Amino acid sequence: MKILLMEFIGYKEWTESLGYDREWKIQDIQSSIYKVVNDEISRVGGFALPVRYDGLIILADGIPNKHLLEIYTKVKEISPTKINACIGYGKTPREAEINAHNCILNSLSDEPKFSIIHDENVVACHFDYNNFTSLTHELSFYAAYMRVMRLYSKLSESIYDFGGISQYLGGDNMIAFIDEDTLDKIIKIVENMDEIKVGIGIGKNARSAMAGATRALDEIRSKREDKWKIVKFST
Numbered sequence: 001m002k003i004l005l006m007e008f009i010g011y012k013e014w015t016e017s018l019g020y021d022r023e024w025k026i027q028d029i030q031s032s033i034y035k036v037v038n039d040e041i042s043r044v045g046g047f048a049l050p051v052r053y054d055g056l057i058i059l060a061d062g063i064p065n066k067h068l069l070e071i072y073t074k075v076k077e078i079s080p081t082k083i084n085a086c087i088g089y090g091k092t093p094r095e096a097e098i099n100a101h102n103c104i105l106n107s108l109s110d111e112p113k114f115s116i117i118h119d120e121n122v123v124a125c126h127f128d129y130n131n132f133t134s135l136t137h138e139l140s141f142y143a144a145y146m147r148v149m150r151l152y153s154k155l156s157e158s159i160y161d162f163g164g165i166s167q168y169l170g171g172d173n174m175i176a177f178i179d180e181d182t183l184d185k186i187i188k189i190v191e192n193m194d195e196i197k198v199g200i201g202i203g204k205n206a207r208s209a210m211a212g213a214t215r216a217l218d219e220i221r222s223k224r225e226d227k228w229k230i231v232k233f234s235t
């Protein structure tokens with residue numbers, strides 16, 4: 001598993017430079033940066049986890065380094081701060097992110113460190129809460145959101161224990177990226193949880209894997225017999 005980690009250096013100081021009436025400005029600038037990142041990384045088949053805004057966690061398997069460097073250059077152009085960037089490798093996404101982070105911690109310059117690392121398949125798990133729309137009508141928008149967040153926070157802990165990394169994507173959706181060897185653990189968890197189903201996609205890059213996961217979810221919905229399905233996506 002390969003992860004490109006980008007750190008916005010001095011982000012705290014940048015935010016404080018905006019004065020007290022700053023939160024709206026921070027949200028505005030963060031969303032414009034994320035839009036550029038999302039457009040650029042999707043174009044080359046990757047996915048950026050918006051887990052935080054003072055750093056980007058990019059699933060980099062299946063993306064040539066030259067494209068990763070182009071994205072780094074683009075983000076550097078629009079970033080309010082200097083950027084540090086490293087590619088980390090690990091058997092699991094968790095290890096890859098930790099290794100990329102250690103590379104950034106140990107780097108003595110803000111020159112990007114993009115070692116050549118072999119590509120591996122990406123495995124994306126798209127979790128979906130059953131009948132979230134009717135739950136929302138029954139409770140309220142916010143109460144339904146709280147219900148899902150409580151469940152996904154426990155689920156993301158278990159996924160991290162297996163070496164996966166996950167991200168809430170809004171509505172009743174959570175995506176997780178895992179190592180292919182932990183597929184059976186994920187399936188076992190979902191089989192023991194009544195409220196959710198999971199579409200699993202395997203692809204040469206994050207975008208293909210996520211498309212496969214979404215297609216797997218649609219196939220589950222078409223018959224409503226299974227709690228999980230795996231689709232290998234090969235675009």
Ligand SMILES: Nc1nc2c(ncn2[C@@H]2O[C@H](COP(=O)(O)OP(=O)(O)OP(=O)(O)O)[C@@H](O)[C@H]2O)c(=O)[nH]1
Pocket residue numbers: 128129130131132133134169170171172173214221
């Ligand atoms: N981020 C994201 N949100 C989605 C996606 N598909 C649906 N949603 C949103 O998720 C919420 C629930 O949609 P669904 O999961 O399709 O609806 P549901 O009522 O849970 O129905 P079932 O999942 O079929 O049981 C809605 O707010 C949708 O807009 C997706 O692929 N990604």
